[in-house]
Structures are given as structure tokens and as C-alpha cells.
Amino acid sequence: xxxxxxxxxxxxLVLLGLSVVGSAAxxxxxxxxxxxxxxxxIQPMFDAFTRETGIKVNVVFANKGLVERLKAEGRNSPxxxxxxxxxxxxxxxxDGGVTQAVxxxxxxxxxxxxxxxxxxxxxxxxxxxxxxxxxKDRVPLEEARALSYQDLADPKWRGRICTRAGxxxxxxxxxxAMIAKHGEAQAKSWLAGLRDNLxxxxxxxDRAQVKAIMEGQCDLALGNHYYYALMLQNxxxxxxxxxxxxVFPDQDGDGTHMNISGFAMTGAxxxxxNAIKLMEFLVGELAQKMYAEQNNEYPLxxxxxxxxLLQSFGDxxxxxxxxxxxxxxxxxxxxxxxxxxxxxGPSS
Amino acid sequence: xxxxxxxxxxxxxxGEGTWHVGGLLIACAVALPIVAVAxxxxxxxxxxxxxxxxxxxxxxxxxxxxxxxGVAIGSVVIGVGxxxxxSTTEFPGRRIFQWALMLPLAAPTYIxxxxxxxxLEFAGPVQSALRGMFGWQSARDYWFPEIRSVGGxxxxxxxxxxxxxxxxxxxxxxxxxxxTREVSRTLGAGPWRTFFRVxxxxxxxxxxxxxxxxxxxxxxxxxxxxxxxVRTLTxxxxxxxxxxxxxGGGAQIALVMLGFVVLLILLERLERRRRRxxxxxxxxxxxxxxxxxxxxxxxxxxxxxxxxxxxxxVPGAVLLRNAVxxxxxxxxxRFPDFAINSLVLAAGSAVLCVVLATFLAYAVRLxxxxxxxxxxxxxxxxxxVPGAVLALGILNPFGAFDNAFDGWMRDTxxxxxxxxxxxxxxxxxxxxxxRFFALSYGALESGLGRIKPSMEMAARTLxxxxxxxxxxxxxPLMKGTxxxxxxxxxxxxxxxxxxxxLLRPFNFDTLATYVYQFGSSEQLELxxxxxxxxxxxxxxxxVLLNQTVARDPSEVM
Numbered sequence: 085x086x087x088x089x090x091x092x093x094x095x096x097l098v099l100l101g102l103s104v105v106g107s108a109a110x111x112x113x114x115x116x117x118x119x120x121x122x123x124x125x126i127q128p129m130f131d132a133f134t135r136e137t138g139i140k141v142n143v144v145f146a147n148k149g150l151v152e153r154l155k156a157e158g159r160n161s162p163x164x165x166x167x168x169x170x171x172x173x174x175x176x177x178x179d180g181g182v183t184q185a186v187x188x189x190x191x192x193x194x195x196x197x198x199x200x201x202x203x204x205x206x207x208x209x210x211x212x213x214x215x216x217x218x219x220k221d222r223v224p225l226e227e228a229r230a231l232s233y234q235d236l237a238d239p240k241w242r243g244r245i246c247t248r249a250g251x252x253x254x255x256x257x258x259x260x261a262m263i264a265k266h267g268e269a270q271a272k273s274w275l276a277g278l279r280d281n282l283x284x285x286x287x288x289x290d291r292a293q294v295k296a297i298m299e300g301q302c303d304l305a306l307g308n309h310y311y312y313a314l315m316l317q318n319x320x321x322x323x324x325x326x327x328x329x330x331v332f333p334d335q336d337g338d339g340t341h342m343n344i345s346g347f348a349m350t351g352a353x354x355x356x357x358n359a360i361k362l363m364e365f366l367v368g369e370l371a372q373k374m375y376a377e378q379n380n381e382y383p384l385x386x387x388x389x390x391x392x393l394l395q396s397f398g399d400x401x402x403x404x405x406x407x408x409x410x411x412x413x414x415x416x417x418x419x420x421x422x423x424x425x426x427x428x429g430p431s432s
Numbered sequence: 433x434x435x436x437x438x439x440x441x442x443x444x445x446x447g448e449g450t451w452h453v454g455g456l457l458i459a460c461a462v463a464l465p466i467v468a469v470a471x472x473x474x475x476x477x478x479x480x481x482x483x484x485x486x487x488x489x490x491x492x493x494x495x496x497x498x499x500x501x502g503v504a505i506g507s508v509v510i511g512v513g514x515x516x517x518x519s520t521t522e523f524p525g526r527r528i529f530q531w532a533l534m535l536p537l538a539a540p541t542y543i544x545x546x547x548x549x550x551x552l553e554f555a556g557p558v559q560s561a562l563r564g565m566f567g568w569q570s571a572r573d574y575w576f577p578e579i580r581s582v583g584g585x586x587x588x589x590x591x592x593x594x595x596x597x598x599x600x601x602x603x604x605x606x607x608x609x610x611x612t613r614e615v616s617r618t619l620g621a622g623p624w625r626t627f628f629r630v631x632x633x634x635x636x637x638x639x640x641x642x643x644x645x646x647x648x649x650x651x652x653x654x655x656x657x658x659x660x661x662v663r664t665l666t667x668x669x670x671x672x673x674x675x676x677x678x679x680g681g682g683a684q685i686a687l688v689m690l691g692f693v694v695l696l697i698l699l700e701r702l703e704r705r706r707r708r709x710x711x712x713x714x715x716x717x718x719x720x721x722x723x724x725x726x727x728x729x730x731x732x733x734x735x736x737x738x739x740x741x742x743x744x745x746v747p748g749a750v751l752l753r754n755a756v757x758x759x760x761x762x763x764x765x766r767f768p769d770f771a772i773n774s775l776v777l778a779a780g781s782a783v784l785c786v787v788l789a790t791f792l793a794y795a796v797r798l799x800x801x802x803x804x805x806x807x808x809x810x811x812x813x814x815x816x817v818p819g820a821v822l823a824l825g826i827l828n829p830f831g832a833f834d835n836a837f838d839g840w841m842r843d844t845x846x847x848x849x850x851x852x853x854x855x856x857x858x859x860x861x862x863x864x865x866x867r868f869f870a871l872s873y874g875a876l877e878s879g880l881g882r883i884k885p886s887m888e889m890a891a892r893t894l895x896x897x898x899x900x901x902x903x904x905x906x907x908p909l910m911k912g913t914x915x916x917x918x919x920x921x922x923x924x925x926x927x928x929x930x931x932x933x934l935l936r937p938f939n940f941d942t943l944a945t946y947v948y949q950f951g952s953s954e955q956l957e958l959x960x961x962x963x964x965x966x967x968x969x970x971x972x973x974x975v976l977l978n979q980t981v982a983r984d985p986s987e988v989m
Contacts, residue, residue: 116938122949122950123949124949124950142938142939143938143939144855144936144937144938144939144940145933145945145949146933146934147933147948148670148673148674148820148930148934149820149823149824149827149934150934152679152824152827152828153827153854153855153934153935155831156827156828156830156831156832156854157827157831157834157835157851157854157855158831158835159835160834160835160838160848160850160851160854161851162850162851162855162938172675176677179677249661251671251675253675256675285580285661286661287580287660287661288580288661295555296554298555299554299555299570299571300569300570300571300572301554301571414675414677415676415677418671418675418676419483422483422484422487422488423486423487425487425488425491427488427661427663428491428663
């Protein structure tokens with residue numbers, strides 16, 4: 085009789101499972117998103133979209149493997165759009181064959197050509213600058229403002245620089261940009277120089293590097309610009325931000341390295357029309373303003389002002405490198421990271 | 433042994449053949465994702481080994497070996513030591529410690545790692561206080577152990593994983609006939625000698641199972657090593673998969689890690705060979721616990737207090753403080769939904785896992801065979817695979833099935849069935865079963881192993897078939913084992929993150945995934961409330977576990 089009960093239990097579980105199948109995404113006015121971005125960063129824009137159009141946005145957030153999920157689900161995948169930060173993941177999606185080209189007059193007009201795939205396989209929505217945080221106490225502002233990425237390998241910074249792991253997407257993109265600009269051999273000796281200048285084994289996230297400046301462990305740190313805003317908004321972390329100046333490198337050269345957050349349409353895209361509406365909405369005035377104000381990212385739409393805080397950093401020259409070219413150098417960049425043992429830190 | 437099968441033919445599961453085939457089906461289903469990962473490994477986008485070999489591979493291996501050795505030593509010393517103290521000696525607080533020592537099980541390792549990093553890093557309260565006390569100015573003025581290091585990772589994992597060893601060793605010590613130890617003492621062996629020559633060897637299978645579980649958890653953990661920037665093979669899997677975009681290469685490294693586990697298990701079995709560990713008597717009186725000397729007893733108290741304090745009280749207190757201070761920001765009205773999702777999934781998978789493992793373990797016991805027991809072994813390896821990689825092993829076969837079925841239905845009936853399994857709660861639950869099968873199967877296997885074959889021979893001679901014997905003899909005898917296995921799985925599912933993230937349906941969150949979106953951006957303050965609720969829900973099973981072990985120690989695992 086115990087067997088019967090267990091049998092019924094299993095049957096119940098199977099039913100539970102099946103009832104959830106099907107409920108997924110068949111209703112009409114929906115659009116389905118696979119997102120590598122944390123939900124709390126994009127939900128406000130999705131909510132605004134739903135308010136305006138009545139189209140519901142369903143989200144699965146995962147920090148890895150969504151491209152593989154799309155591959156496995158194939159033509160029956162319920163996902164319409166894939167959202168991510170960093171050019172690398174967009175490229176992975178295209179290389180994985182899970183995206184489709186979108187030709188759309190609005191998107192092509194609003195987004196600069198260097199910030200989207202030539203054939204429309206991915207589009208940037210916002211930009212983020214990879215900046216240098218420099219200690220207010222130990223690096224004179226004039227000196228900091230003159231810095232280029234190249235200078236980070238200068239022996240005068242020995243033991244004074246902090247970064248996160250070399251194989252993190254943000255660093256890989258920067259290193260790939262250096263390879264695209266200067267060639268692999270030169271980029272390698274630059275990377276080895278940077279490694280020698282590290283104050284400690286690469287660890288923690290971008291904010292942790294600024295914290296290390298406050299703690300006196302290092303004088304310069306690499307990080308994305310919006311963390312400055314995030315730290316200022318946080319009671320405890322505002323002291324970290326206060327210890328460092330944010331400087332935009334390469335102002336006398338090609339300009340600061342810019343990465344993007346962006347989206348791509350999946351190959352399957354069962355709700356194609358709605359997906360296009362969402363894409364257009366996100367590059368529209370309202371959403372771009374929200375991105376700027378809430379996430380402190382640089383809007384890609386011309387005419388939309390960055391947040392007040394970002395404006396206070398002043399205008400700066402942005403590198404106009406094609407991100408597609410940068411993406412092509414990512415494999416080489418990650419190889420260099422391993423070859424110079426970047427993650428082992430300065431002692432090796 | 434087909435006694436009883438004849439007149440029972442019409443009833444369910446009465447023949448051994450049915451059990452054998454059913455067992456094989458279960459083993460194959462659970463082993464499927466691991467086979468799928470091996471399949472991925474056959475098709476790397478490029479051969480990663482020359483590059484890894486020349487660059488970072490030895491570093492990965494070095495760190496992995498040191499991490500595993502450290503966790504093995506740490507968890508065995510703490511787990512066995514405290515288990516020995518609470519089960520054979522008397523000291524202040526013993527009754528509390530016997531369950532409190534399990535508490536660290538409830539906390540996810542990466543959360544504990546976050547907490548300790550906040551406490552121990554340069555800007556944290558500990559170092560700040562030290563600087564204040566001694567007037568040091570900067571990090572260059574003094575030495576302080578670096579928490580983000582192999583040593584730090586070993587410490588964190590030992591603190592959260594030793595309870596596996598504790599739980600199993602304690603059951604083993606309680607189960608040993610007290611007579612055995614008394615005889616040893618009478619023959620002139622001191623307490624240490626008795627421990628090392630008699631009690632420990634007898635408890636060895638249990639200790640080894642506990643240590644293996646701890647090591648498998650060590651290998652599948654990515655959150656902690658990533659946070660600590662400790663480059664292990666696990667980190668290598670993700671480096672190759674995510675940054676180099678080479679899934680096949682990542683899968684190959686994951687298989688190498690499985691190789692480590694298999695090697696360990698084989699070595700131990702080889703060494704243990706031909707020794708048998710049946711209980712001497714079915715019922716035996718417990719040995720009286722030894723009273724410790726006036727000083728020693730406080731040493732014992734301290735030895736039990738430390739792991740509980742460091743593994744549970746300290747992180748719990750920090751989380752509690754954050755949860756209270758940031759209650760408003762971190763509360764979400766969807767919280768009850770997340771909790772219900774977590775509870776239903778955890779309870780459901782625990783039951784499912786135990787039922788399947790019972791079936792399989794019993795099928796192996798009935799007839800065995802190299803094919804069945806071999807597949808069962810593979811099925812138990814899911815515990816050592818990083819969750820996200822295991823999830824790939826589910827995505828691919830499920831997606832292939834869904835699309836093949838859909839294609840067939842379109843061709844024959846003109847109807848599209850879409851994705852039946854992919855992206856469903858059922859897929860998530862399947863992942864849990866695969867991931868934690870080792871816990872239930874290991875428990876059931878050793879539970880059955882302790883039931884003397886003469887018991888079932890008697891039952892079969894009296895006319896019971898395999899099913900009747902299981903339900904009327906084995907299951908009642910193993911009640912404790914079943915409950916223990918289910919509770920361990922429950923706690924682990926509550927904490928599970930990577931497979932849940934990747935396999936779940938749209939708009940579906942558990943407590944763990946909700947916590948993670950803040951945890952991933954290292955916003956410990958906001959994730960504290962959720963983390964605390966995971967810990968709180970995990971406490972219930974831990975208390976129940978204790979009651980199970982205390983009621984009848986011989987029934988546990």
C-alpha cells in the first residue's frame with residue numbers, strides 16, 4: 085500500500101510538471117527575453133514598455149549558458165530576444181547561430197554603425213566606458229587625466245595598479261581592443277607590463293578595485309564608469325568613490341574604450357513583431373532616458389543627455405573602434421591573458 | 433530466487449526481472465546528462481590542451497589538488513573529531529552540539545564566503561579594529577592572512593561541508609556496539625588507541641562516504657572559487673567554455689575532474705577490499721559515555737563550539753543584521769512565491785530522488801550485474817559536476833527530444849508540439865534528481881548493505897516476493913536512512929543555483945535565484961534577507977535530521 089501511495093505521488097509530480105509546460109509562452113501579446121543582465125537593471129524599462137503597448141515581457145535571467153539553451157531549443161525556442169552586456173556574449177550568440185538579422189530603419193538610424201552588427205545580428209542599446217580610477221591623494225589629477233591605456237604598462241606604476249581577473253569579459257574586451265589597435269605582439273608585451281605593475285593578484289569586481297585604492301593597496305584601477313555612480317548611491321561605498329578620481333583614458337589618442345549593453349533577435353523568435361516593437365522602444369527617447377538616469381549608462385541615441393552625474397564627469401572622446409573588429413580579437417586576448425599568467429598576479 | 437513470484441504474477445513489481453529493467457531505466461535516465469556532457473566533450477571547437485598545457489593547466493591542477501586535500505583533511509578532522517566527542521564522551525553542552533554541529537549545512541558556501549570577505553578584508557571590522565588598536569596606517573604595516581586565497585577557500589568549504597562527515601561518522605559511532613570499545617579498553621588500550629585502532633576503522637566506510645560527498649561538492653562549486661579568484665579546474669571549465677567560447681573544451685575539463693573523483697573512489701575501494709563491515713548485532717546496548725576530566729571537558733566544548741560558531745553563528749548573525757537594516761530595500765512582494773517555489777521543488781525532488789534511488793539500489797541488490805551497477809555508478813557522478821555544466825547535459829538531450837518529437841508530430845499529424853520538456857519546472861526537477869542522486873543512492877546503498885542477507889532470505893522463504901520483502905522488511909528497517917537522504921537533498925535543493933538559473937521557465941524564481949541577482953553584483957546587504965530565509969528553511973530539516981539520528985542510530989545511512 086505504501087507502493088500505491090508513492091505511485092500516486094509520482095503521478096502527481098508528473099502532472100505538476102506537465103501543467104507547467106505549455107503555460108510558458110503561447111498567449112498573443114507577449115515577448116520573451118533571455119537575459120544575461122540582472123533583472124533589476126532592465127525591469128523598469130520592460131514595465132514602461134508594457135504600460136505603453138500592453139505587451140507583456142517574460143524574462144529568464146541566467147549568468148551563463150543561455151546561448152547553449154537557445155541552441156538546444158532550436159527552432160522551437162520560445163525566446164525572441166537575447167539581452168546582454170559586453171560585445172563578447174553578443175558575438176558568441178551570433179557565432180552560435182542562434183540569432184537572425186534584423187533590418188529596421190529606426191534601429192539603423194538611431195544606433196551608430198560601429199555599435200551594431202553590419203547585418204543586424206546585434207544592436208547596442210547603451211554604452212559603458214572602461215575608465216581609470218586614480219587615487220585622489222597619490223595621483224595628481226593632471227597626471228591622471230593624461231593617462232592612456234598604454235601608460236598602464238609603464239614601470240613607474242610598478243606595484244600600484246589593481247584590476248579584476250584578466251579573463252573577465254570587460255577586461256577581455258579592452259585587451260582585444262588593444263590587439264585590434266596595436267597588433268598581437270605589442271599588445272602582449274603591454275599586457276605583461278600591466279601584469280608586472282599589479283599591486284596584487286587580480287580579484288573581486290570593479291568596485292573592489294576602487295575600494296583597494298581607498299585602502300591604499302593601489303593607486304590606479306581599471307573599472308567601468310557606472311560603478312562610480314553605484315558607489316556614490318551606497319552609504320558605505322561612497323567613501324570608496326570619494327577616494328578616487330574617474331578619468332577617461334586616451335584623450336590625446338584614439339579615445340576611451342567603449343563597450344555596450346545590447347540585444348539580438350533569436351533565430352526562432354515566435355513573437356517577431358512584438359520583439360521589434362520592444363527593440364524600437366528601448367532605443368526610443370523614454371527608454372534611453374531611463375537607462376541614462378537609472379543605470380547611469382551612456383545612451384546611444386543622439387540628443388538624449390547622460391545623467392547629471394555623468395555630465396559632471398565632463399565630455400570626453402570615445403574610441404570609434406568597430407566593436408565587431410574588437411570582438412574578432414577576443415580569442416587572441418584570452419590566449420594572451422593565459423600566456424602572460426595575468427591572473428597569477430605580479431609575482432610570476 | 434524466484435520464490436513467491438509465481439503466485440503473484442499479476443501484481444506490480446513482483447518479479448526480479450521487472451526490478452532489473454526498471455533499475456536500468458532509472459540509472460540510464462539519471463546518467464543521461466553525464467553522458468551528454470561526455471558527448472559535448474567529443475566536439476570541442478578547437479583543441480584546448482596544448483594551450484592550457486603550456487600556460488595555466490598546472491596552476492589549475494595544483495590549486496585543485498591543494499583545495500581538495502585541504503577540504504578532505506579539514507572536514508575529516510572536524511567531522512570525525514566532533515562526532516567522536518558527542519557520541520562517546522560527556523561534556524558541557526553535548527546535547528546541544530549534537531544537533532548544532534549540523535547547522536552549517538544550511539548555509540550556501542558562497543554566501544558564507546561573501547560574509548567572511550566583508551569581515552576579514554582590509555576595510556572590514558576586524559582589520560579596522562586591529563589598526564585602531566595598534567596604530568597601523570596601511571596594509572603595508574602589518575601582515576594579515578589573505579581571505580581570497582586557496583587557504584581561504586579551504587576554510588570556507590571546510591566550514592560548510594564538514595557536517596557531511598560529522599553526520600555520517602556520528603551515526604557510525606553510535607551504531608558501533610559499545611561492547612567493542614569496552615573490550616578494547618579492558619584489553620589495556622587507552623582512549624586514543626581505542627579510537628584509532630578500533631572505532632575509526634569500523635567507522636571508515638561512513639567517514640569515506642562523508643568525505644567523498646564533501647569533495648564532490650568542492651569540485652562542483654564555482655561561486656566560491658570564482659569569488660576568491662582561486663584558479664581551480666572548475667574555474668578552468670568556465671574559462672574555456674565562457675571566455676574562449678569552447679563548450680566542448682570546458683566539458684573535457686569537467687570530465688577530467690570526474691576522473692579525479694572516480695580515481696579517489698577506486699583507490700579507497702581497492703584498499704578496503706575484502707573487508708566487510710556488517711553490524712555485529714542487530715540490537716545492542718549503547719556504551720556509557722565517558723566522563724571527561726575537569727579541564728578536558730571544556731576543551732571538548734570549545735572544539736565543538738568553534739565549527740558551529742564559525743560555520744553558522746557568525747555568518748548567520750551578519751546576515752541577520754543586514755536583513756534587519758536593509759529590510760525595506762530587500763523585501764519583495766513576490767517573496768512568498770519564491771519561498772513556495774523553493775519549498776515545493778525541494779520537497780518534490782527529495783521524495784522523487786529517494787524513491788528512484790531506493791528502486792535502483794534494491795534492483796542492484798536483487799540481481800546486480802556489471803551493467804546495472806556500472807550505470808548506477810555513473811548516475812551518482814552528477815554531484816561532482818558543476819551545476820551549469822550539468823544543466824548543459826540536460827538542455828541538449830531534452831532539446832533534441834523535443835525537436836525530434838515536434839518534427840515527427842508535424843510530419844505525421846501536422847501539429848506542432850513545440851518544447852515539451854525544455855524550459856519547464858520538470859526539467860529543473862530532473863536536474864535536481866541528477867545532481868543530488870549520489871546523496872540518496874549512497875545512503876540507500878549503505879543502508880541496504882547493513883541489512884544482513886539472512887533477513888531477506890527468511891522473508892523470501894516465508895513466501896514474500898521482492899516487492900513484499902522491500903516494503904515489509906527493508907523499508908521499515910531503513911526508515912532513518914530514507915528520512916536522512918530526503919532531508920539532505922531538501923537542504924541542497926534549497927541552496928542550488930546554477931542549474932536552476934539556466935533551466936527554469938520564464939518569470940520563475942526561487943529564493944536562491946532571487947538572492948543571486950544581488951549576490952552576483954556583490955550586494956550582500958540586499959541579498960541577506962533571502963539568504964537568511966534559505967538558511968532558516970534549511971534549519972528545519974537539520975533539526976529533523978537530528979531526531980532521526982538520535983532515535984535509532986543504526987538506521988541512518
